[in-house]
Amino acid sequence: MLAIIGGSGLTRLSTLAVAHREVIRTPYGEPSSALNFGQVAGRDVVFLARHGHGHSIPPHRVNYRANLWALKHRNVDAILAVASVGAIASAYAPGDLVLPHQLIDYTSGRQSTFFDGEDRRVVHVDFTHPYSAELRNRCIAAARAAGVAVHDGGIYGAVSGPRLETAAEIDRMERDGATVVGMTGMPEAALARELGIAYVGIDVVVNQAAGRGDSAQAISIERIAGVLESAMDKVKTLIDHLVQESAA
Numbered sequence: 001m002l003a004i005i006g007g008s009g010l011t012r013l014s015t016l017a018v019a020h021r022e023v024i025r026t027p028y029g030e031p032s033s034a035l036n037f038g039q040v041a042g043r044d045v046v047f048l049a050r051h052g053h054g055h056s057i058p059p060h061r062v063n064y065r066a067n068l069w070a071l072k073h074r075n076v077d078a079i080l081a082v083a084s085v086g087a088i089a090s091a092y093a094p095g096d097l098v099l100p101h102q103l104i105d106y107t108s109g110r111q112s113t114f115f116d117g118e119d120r121r122v123v124h125v126d127f128t129h130p131y132s133a134e135l136r137n138r139c140i141a142a143a144r145a146a147g148v149a150v151h152d153g154g155i156y157g158a159v160s161g162p163r164l165e166t167a168a169e170i171d172r173m174e175r176d177g178a179t180v181v182g183m184t185g186m187p188e189a190a191l192a193r194e195l196g197i198a199y200v201g202i203d204v205v206v207n208q209a210a211g212r213g214d215s216a217q218a219i220s221i222e223r224i225a226g227v228l229e230s231a232m233d234k235v236k237t238l239i240d241h242l243v244q245e246s247a248a
Ligand code: HPA
Pocket: 084, 085, 086, 087, 159, 164, 165, 181, 182, 183, 206, 207, 208, 209, 210, 219
């Protein structure tokens, strides 16, 4: 079963015909929201709002372990993780979609593993390629078929937030090779890997990162909402096509 985790701007999926909602309790506490089970293009999918239905949970307070555990518990084996990002690379403009192929984790202080040693087991998972190549390729094919432009590849820098970055922090991330910056990509991707769930990020560029272009002096928070809304239509079209093609 395919899951869609919606971020800012995607607290519900208008193309999803919701059949039922399920509140799941987990050993890690409560997920961000109930799971919405339903169909997109005739195929069963489940939707989870990462920041809660009312968009009330900031990135550093999202219970990533509960979210991922709940999805696994309901037999999810693939996740499309939609998230908004700032563009570090000048090749990306607000409104663009990026499908990253790599990530760098700058977060700290988050519960970032299921293997925290409580059960006296030492487990290391391979994370060389954090995103599922197979699912990424399917997303790219679906985007092409849908006529939705996406950047094939990018390096996601995950920060803790909720504050935005300084210009110097973005310069450092650029030197590291990061091309986009966001606050939720980790530990989400790693937890999915620990559970053996295929995971891809669908990143929506909503602003240029601090110190870049329009954001040279400051990041306009007001402008972000407008960009998000228009770009989400593209995300929904992409998801629709992906689901249809998987069903075919
Ligand atoms: N930085 C971090 N996270 C973000 C940004 C940003 O500029 N834009 C959207 N999410």
